Amino acid sequence: MSNKTVVMSLRGLNRTYNVAEGAQLEVLKGVDLDLYAGEVVGLVGPSGSGKSSLLHCVGLLETSEEAQLIIDGEDLTRANDKLRTRARLTKIGFVYQFHHLLPEFTALGNVALPQRVLGRSVREAEARAKALLEQVGLGERLNHQPAQLSGGEQQRVAIARALVNSPRLLLADEPTGNLDPDTSKQVFEALKQTVRHQQVAALIATHNLELARHMDRVVTIQNGKLTELSTSAV
Numbered sequence: 001m002s003n004k005t006v007v008m009s010l011r012g013l014n015r016t017y018n019v020a021e022g023a024q025l026e027v028l029k030g031v032d033l034d035l036y037a038g039e040v041v042g043l044v045g046p047s048g049s050g051k052s053s054l055l056h057c058v059g060l061l062e063t064s065e066e067a068q069l070i071i072d073g074e075d076l077t078r079a080n081d082k083l084r085t086r087a088r089l090t091k092i093g094f095v096y097q098f099h100h101l102l103p104e105f106t107a108l109g110n111v112a113l114p115q116r117v118l119g120r121s122v123r124e125a126e127a128r129a130k131a132l133l134e135q136v137g138l139g140e141r142l143n144h145q146p147a148q149l150s151g152g153e154q155q156r157v158a159i160a161r162a163l164v165n166s167p168r169l170l171l172a173d174e175p176t177g178n179l180d181p182d183t184s185k186q187v188f189e190a191l192k193q194t195v196r197h198q199q200v201a202a203l204i205a206t207h208n209l210e211l212a213r214h215m216d217r218v219v220t221i222q223n224g225k226l227t228e229l230s231t232s233a234v
């Protein structure tokens, strides 16, 4: 791993939730994780083990005062809201189980939109959106609205949207969770190819062990700690 570029480095993440009557639930207890450019890392584990909690902290959606977090060379440990929002926009792409595409926009419009937020011209944004949609195999579906696309196509648009602002880190929570096995595989392959091509680091939470076997590395959370699994043993 020494010649690889570290994209995300996390040290000492604890996550404790206050639950009923002053009781506390310790979900993450000192999690360390490094993610490298161009790799797809699976995050597996039973329901409630803390996968989403980990993704939310790495994705700067939740704060963790004590953990050290560096993304793309920027130390975001205890960063303020403004810096976190900026980092989310420019350094991190998110893909969820449900695509959350805007129904009134076309595939092209959905992928162009996040670039407009960063100030790119319509022309530039659409050209880049088109190139990415072609890369995920949707060159023939540019002007379809989400309702006119299949579930797998919608999810590929969501992947293109997540990657369009050239983030260094891609975080996904069950990105193929509502797709049939064949479509799921196709969507995953599109994701993997784009990650390799753009040299993004991807962390993907999934219950789909068949998919996890096709990832570069697989980690799991056991009793609040992160453990690396051998992909052949998943």
Ligand SMILES: Nc1ncnc2c1ncn2[C@@H]1O[C@H](COP(=O)(O)OP(=O)(O)OP(=O)(O)O)[C@@H](O)[C@H]1O
Residues within 6 Å of the ligand: 017, 018, 019, 025, 027, 045, 046, 047, 048, 049, 050, 051, 052, 053, 054
């Ligand atoms: N805001 C909260 N307040 C209290 N408890 C919480 C909160 N968020 C999560 N939890 C608890 O923390 C644990 C970990 O939740 P998390 O959503 O991270 O698990 P997960 O591994 O992603 O589960 P799943 O696979 O079902 O999505 C669960 O037991 C959950 O009930």
